Amino acid sequence: MEQVFQQVINGLSLGSIYALIALGYTMVYGIIKLINFAHGDVYMVGAFVGYFSMSTFKLGFVESLLIAMMICTMLGVLIERVAYRPLRNSSRIAVLITAIGVSLLLEYTMMYFVGAGVRSYPPLPGFLNGSFTVGGVVIKNMQLVIIGVSVTLMILLQFIVRKTKVGRAMRAVSQDAEAARLMGINVDNTISLTFALGSALAGAAGVLVGVYYNSINPLMGLMPGLKAFVAAVFGGIGLIPGALIGAYMVGLLETGVVATGYSMFRDGVVFAVLIIILIVKPTGLLGKNIKEKV
């Protein structure tokens, strides 16, 4: 039984990280129907910003987290402004290919500057490094921090989207950009804001992962990026609660596969699930079946 609880904790902390990345995917998809493949690399940049802020500038965990979120916000807005906005009226495949290009650009630019090897985060202050045991279940403080930070940021995001004026603008643009424009909403700014929010979350995930796993490299965004994408599709891409549920499901699923002794099939199972969802319910768990008008 304590094994089960331990694995649930592991699954939840993994899921929290996927959730932070998946939210960015799903928000961007929701608003401009683009799968932003560069998103995983924004997360990588966040991890490196956190690394340099902690090791070179000797800043604390919280400051580093905020700085990484800020820089990723700027990066996200910049990417949208430079790479995607000029293609607003192009075909979706053109934008998708641009996204892949941006992803490679970020990966290899980072590799040029920092090298391809792994780096380890500087040792953490006592509290973050510690762990405690409840009835045989070892809980690392960092796991609680990850879950805590993720949930806080997600609640904040939900508040922004549901309760504020800009949030309402975002929802309006995602439903019908043209109509929103006619109602006086600045569509370009709203899209920029979406990229900003998504990238900030990815930056936070990057720092959390760096601190938690103690290993970062310029290609680290690839796999979590794909898993988060699976999570977003799982929950219903474009839907914020869907991304959350999807991410926790993927985290728990991965952990579950390993826990039952099939560690060799872990990634295989995750992607098999993606295929099954795409066949059985292409709109995801929370997605509604909307007939496309021809």
Add this chain to the structure above:
Amino acid sequence: MNTTQPILRRVCVGLIAAALGLSLAGCGTNTDPGSNEGTDTIKIGVNYEQSGAVATYGSDSVDGIMMAVDEVNAAGGINGKQVEIVKYDTKSDTAEATTLATKLMVQDKVVAILGPATSGSFMATIPVANQNKVPVVSGSATADKVTVSDSGVQEYAFRTCFNDSFQGTAMANYASKTLDAKSAIIIKDNSSDYAKGLAENFTATFTAHGGTIVGEEAYVAGDTDFNAILTRARGLEFDVVYLPGYYQEAGLIIKAARELGINQPILGPDGFDSPDLLNLGGADALNNVFFTNHYSSLDEDPKVIEFIAAFQAKYSKEPNAFNALGYDTANFVFDAVSRATEANGEAIKDALASTKNFPAVTGTLSVDENHNPIKAIVVIGLENGIQASSEKISS
């Protein structure tokens, strides 16, 4: 999708390689790869992973090689000819290693190539070597099938390190006899032949000594989350953990294992030998950790002491096994070049194959009929991440 990118790149490299091959076949080959007759220098290729996932293996090997080159050139070269090194970076990419090996042989006309360091990349360059009749020599490609394919020994492939079956067997012997372990759990890197081979050989020997393998878990290179695997391991009863894999993941696994309260001895292969193991794992976790290696800086052999002093003078750091293997590999090739009847790939290959009792830093070695060296192995014990004990086991 991002994942298609490496595949695309591989296809591109393949196309380029095919185009190269065609153009060679087409022009009636008046080029003669692997001959330095009539020139003042002996050109040797260095084809190592100097960036990418296993960058430290390649870079460390190259440091050792360059030291050997400087020494031999300062002493007047080989048979009066200076050694000229042509150096490329495989970026830890197998396809890149093959392309660069071809380039070294066909374009740069080297007589022998050192590297790459890992078995997968090294094996990929062997067909090119056999085709162009230029020997390739690795200091650290430990996979069993590196020098022997299904159709017999790879004529132009050599190595200066022991192979995995010996490494896995030696560690299983150490676990059963020295550590008195009765049960073990294996956590292996499922994406590398190296780790899989080690796991197989460890299992065979360990069970032959009456031990049981209580579980076998797998991860893939690049993973960072090992909590689920280790939580599962924690629920089992075992005396030792065998962790065949590379330092990049091993460091993280050891750290996470100790945090979860897995305090049993952790055993590993020579892939642990990197300063990054300490950075990733942390000094607190790296206790009661043992790994098989080619060489230990604790060795009191005068040859080793001399090497360490010279290396420290040149690079201001303690040499690790890859430095030593790089140094040995370069000298092993230089020795063969000096004995070879001609300065071409074929003659050097024959000289390499007939090497007997070559005094290497990593132990005196002779080449057997399968192009494997016969030499001793060392088991190193870590205390707070520092090498604290070493035990030599002869083959």
